[in-house]
Amino acid sequence: MDASQTLLIVYHSLTGGTRQMAEAARAGAAAEPAVSVRLLHAAQAGPDDVLAAQGYLFATPENLAAISGQLKDFFDRCYYPVLDRVNGRPYASLVCAGSDGQNAARQIARIATGWRLKAVAEPLIVCTHAQTPEAILAPKQIGAADLERCRALGEALATGLALGVF
DSSP: OOOOEEEEEEEOOSSHHHHHHHHHHHHHHHTTTTTEEEEETTTTOOHHHHHHHSSSEEEEBTTTTOOHHHHHHHHHHHHHTTTTTSOOEEEEEEESSSOOHHHHHHHHHHHHHHOOEEEEEEOEEEEEOOHHHHHHOOOOOOHHHHHHHHHHHHHHHHHHHHHHHO
16 A cells, blocks of 8 residues: 655654654654655755645654754744645644753744644653763663653554544
């Protein structure tokens, strides 16, 4: 069966936490045979990838209460080339946070509002409680329960795309 819908997952990860979250979401989305899932690092994703997808999942670590510079660069490179060409498409976000992740989630929401995307889930924030320089820079291991939440979000996005409910 050829997938008629594509879910694009764009992520950046320095210590592995956000990558684990994005990969869990991809695994959940891959359960839907009618949807093609593309997982791209923010440095590799561009406007053509955004235009070719019908839904999006943006995943970022919280860096200094903000989205990562790599994800910001992705949005900077893609924003104007896709403006008014992706209106109404569904999106969700994943944030791997050391404290609360709310500002990073708000930044993604503001950018998505500019693109006129439609939020289909609340931001999924996983808090690692990393508060010291050593803990912040250490490789992360996301727990099974949080990875399951990411997997379920990916599955829900893909299912919604396949059923045309978004």
